[in-house]
Amino acid sequence: MTFQVQIKVMPLKDLLDPQGKAVLGGLHNLGMTGVQDVRVGKHITLQIEAANEAAAKEIAETASKQLLANAVMEYFEIEVLKS
Amino acid sequence: MTFQVQIKVMPLKDLLDPQGKAVLGGLHNLGMTGVQDVRVGKHITLQIEAANEAAAKEIAETASKQLLANAVMEYFEIEVLKS
Numbered sequence: 677m678t679f680q681v682q683i684k685v686m687p688l689k690d691l692l693d694p695q696g697k698a699v700l701g702g703l704h705n706l707g708m709t710g711v712q713d714v715r716v717g718k719h720i721t722l723q724i725e726a727a728n729e730a731a732a733k734e735i736a737e738t739a740s741k742q743l744l745a746n747a748v749m750e751y752f753e754i755e756v757l758k759s
Numbered sequence: 760m761t762f763q764v765q766i767k768v769m770p771l772k773d774l775l776d777p778q779g780k781a782v783l784g785g786l787h788n789l790g791m792t793g794v795q796d797v798r799v800g801k802h803i804t805l806q807i808e809a810a811n812e813a814a815a816k817e818i819a820e821t822a823s824k825q826l827l828a829n830a831v832m833e834y835f836e837i838e839v840l841k842s
Contacts, residue, residue, distance in 0.1 A: 684802050685802070686802065686804070696803075699803070699826065699827070706822075706825055706826065708818055710809055710815075711805055711806070711807050711808075712761065712807065712808055713805070714804070716802075716803050717802045717803075717804075718799060718800070718801060718802060719768070719799070719800045719802035720779075720782070720799050721769070721796075721798045722794055722796070722797055723796035723797075724794050725793045725794075725795055726793050735793055738791065739791055742789055743785050743786060744782070
């Protein structure tokens with residue numbers, strides 16, 4: 677079965693996010709002063725062929741740890757959707 | 760009220776995604792051959808001060824169109840969470 681897995685990789689909450697700060701400045705310059713904070717991360721969609729949902733999630737977790745996220749600076753969240 | 764708004768910005772489905780292809784190659788090299796496709800986009804979290812959920816969503820939509828997403832190459836999805 678094929679599963680669609682969504683992975684969100686974001687900068688850790690305690691760390692500065694210079695990209696987010698730049699976007700915040702840009703939004704304020706465009707007049708959107710209601711925006712108070714911005715954080716920018718990655719969104720990764722995987723198509724995974726696996727026996728079941730748990731197996732697909734495990735592959736996604738291994739992929740996140742080994743390649744997609746840098747644990748020193750980022751955390752990740754995984755969501756498995758139906759095929 | 761403050762709303763947390765999640766914005767997902769992804770490359771359009773019909774377009775090539777070189778970054779995703781590179782990640783796919785990397786995952787295959789690491790032995791994760793069950794992964795069949797990868798697409799990489801951005802995930803942006805905004806804290807928005809607005810009168811209500813609809814107003815927060817409108818600010819997020821304007822921000823996406825004007826700054827966060829390039830409509831020629833990307834589409835975006837907005838999700839408003841409770842404050």
